[in-house]
Amino acid sequence: MTAARVGVFGLLGSGNLGNDGSLEAVLGYLRAEHPEAVVDALCGGPEVVAARYGIPATRLHWYRGEYRTASRAGAIAGKGLGKLVDAVRTAAWVRRHDVVIVPGMGVLEATLPLRPWGFPYSLFLLCASGRLLRTRVALVGVGADAISDRPTRALVRGAARLAAYRSYRDALSRHAMRAMGVDTSRDEVYPDLAFALPTPAASAPSGPPGPPGPxxxxxxxxxxxxxxxxxxxxxxxxxxxxxxxxxxxxxxxxxxxxxxxxxxxxxxxxxxxxxxxxxxxxxxxxxxxxxxxxxxxxxxxxxxxxxxxxxxxxxxxxxxxxxxxxxxxxxxxxxxxxxxxxxxxxxxxxxxxxxxxxxxxxxRSAELRRTLAERNLAATRQLGDQFTALTAALFPAADHVHTLREAS
The missing domain is CATH 3.40.50.2000 (Glycogen Phosphorylase B;)
Known part of the structure; x- marks a missing residue:
């Protein structure tokens, strides 16, 4: 068996801690369950991703001013040309992989200001390239919400339809994609990927109760x-x-x-x-x-x-x-x-x-802490199911090997 070539994709390393946490959770899964996989990234902050996570990384956009407002003719032309170049660059990157994973993030929503020709366009290029080049693209534990802007909705819906695998971080997201015309009958809901990260030890109280804390x-x-x-x-x-x-x-x-x-x-x-x-x-x-x-x-x-x-x-x-x-x-x-x-x-x-x-x-602090302890245990179990399902969908040969090992 040759090692699987796995790409991770998204606005990673760009300063958003939630996005990077989702990446960290997926890398933890890959290193634990598929240590033979060769992993690299196409992302917003390649220098940060390479330094922090130890994987090769390529810049998501050819045009470096992609997320700056273009007011001059040169900047507008650069952005326009960049869209064409990115179509070729994205397809070439996808072609080198067996699997591409979009780890978590709200990639199917527009709850914050968003232009259709920004990340929605990039995501559509990714999923279209995957379908064309027969590379499995997985949207794993992603967030979605109803989108009123027609161009953005069309790109997001198209990307979701072209993906080989989809799962969501809440039922709201699955309902939103169904309402936008995506067949979600085989899509599952799991807790946010960040719940798979290690939990720090809580500070244990010592002595009699003191003044209220921070x-x-x-x-x-x-x-x-x-x-x-x-x-x-x-x-x-x-x-x-x-x-x-x-x-x-x-x-x-x-x-x-x-x-x-x-x-x-x-x-x-x-x-x-x-x-x-x-x-x-x-x-x-x-x-x-x-x-x-x-x-x-x-x-x-x-x-x-x-x-x-x-x-x-x-x-x-x-x-x-x-x-x-x-x-x-x-x-x-x-x-x-x-x-x-x-x-x-x-x-x-x-x-x-x-x-x-x-x-x-x-x-209600004491009561709520008990509730959270119970819910966190359930979230951990559910994310174990998520990663098992992901292996079966994206690494069927590896899943078969795991099954044989367990049987023996």
């Missing part, structure tokens, strides 16, 4: 979704003002606050809150991975967070969590982990109401 507040450079462009600044101002007022209220109660981020762009929000509150009780965490975020949340008494994977980290760490929810995926995640009552709209942050919900959350 609160992690995960912030986001939030301007609404793809359909909110006309009121993006208003949404951002409300979100920042409400979150700042909430942090100030915690400080007035004497609570230490750790500000968390999940993407490089969130640093501006952290800076604004630090400047507005101006207290030594408020500090900013410097997390470089989901593992770092989990350690921060494991050490906290409670977490209030916006970004989806900030929530995942807190829930996996077993810490009572309140979601500043910006999309239905956050509500679905919280419901699945038994904390559905603790969601607050990110578009309309009401600091007084949020503080009331937070106090209710802390009042």
């Amino acid at each position: 609160v992690c507040v995960g912030v986001m450079d939030f301007h609404g979704g793809n359909d909110d462009r006309a009121r993006a600044e208003e949404i951002h101002r409300r979100y920042l003002d409400g979150t700042t007022r909430f942090v100030r209220a915690l400080v007035e109660d004497g609570r230490p606050v750790r500000l968390l981020t999940g993407d490089a762009c969130d640093a501006a929000v952290v800076a604004a809150i630090l400047d507005a509150v101006d207290s030594p009780l408020v500090t900013a965490a410097e997390a470089a991975s989901l593992a770092d975020l989990m350690k921060e949340t494991a050490a906290a008494d409670a977490v209030v967070a916006t970004r989806y994977h900030n929530l995942v980290c807190a829930l996996k760490a077993g810490t009572p969590t309140l979601a500043l929810s910006y999309a239905a995926k956050s509500d679905a995640l919280m419901e699945s982990m038994g904390l559905g009552a603790y969601c607050h709209p990110a578009r309309e942050v009401d600091a007084d109401r949020l503080l009331e919900q937070f106090r209710s959350l802390e009042g």
Whole structure:
């Protein structure tokens, strides 16, 4: 048997910790179950991926200014030419592989501002190349949501239909793809891939109960979704003002606050809150991975967070969590982990109401920690099923070898 050539694809190494955490989970699966596989990446941040994960990596886009706004003729021409070059580059890269995996991420949604000729186009090129060149493309544990913009919806739907394998991180995603015309009858739902990452040990209390401990507040450079462009600044101002007022209220109660981020762009929000509150009780965490975020949340008494994977980290760490929810995926995640009552709209942050919900959350801390422990055990089992199904779909020869070994 020759070693399988496996590619991983996505906006990886680009500063989004959730995306990189999904990659880390898939690499862990490949190294444990298919150590003979030869793995490389086509991704947004190849230098970061190569250095951090030890695999060869190629830049996703030929044109280096792909994600900068093009206002001059040269930049517009460069972007246009880049789309043509990327079609050839993507097909050539896909051709070199037996399997390509898109690890998690919200690749089938537009809950944040998104242009059709950005990542949706790249994903369509990948899946079309896979179908044309007979390379199996797998969308593994991905997120999806209803998309109103027609060009974006057409590209996302086309990519999903052309993929050889699909699974989703929640039932909402599968329902959304079915509503967009994709046959999901053989698609399964599993927990987010980040639940497969190692869990940090929680800080064990020692001695008699002391003063209330730290609160992690995960912030986001939030301007609404793809359909909110006309009121993006208003949404951002409300979100920042409400979150700042909430942090100030915690400080007035004497609570230490750790500000968390999940993407490089969130640093501006952290800076604004630090400047507005101006207290030594408020500090900013410097997390470089989901593992770092989990350690921060494991050490906290409670977490209030916006970004989806900030929530995942807190829930996996077993810490009572309140979601500043910006999309239905956050509500679905919280419901699945038994904390559905603790969601607050990110578009309309009401600091007084949020503080009331937070106090209710802390009042039920012991009960919620037990619930999270049970749900995390179930998530671990379900992700074991996900990886077994993935092996059967993408590595049938290896699955046959495993079966023979078990039988003997």
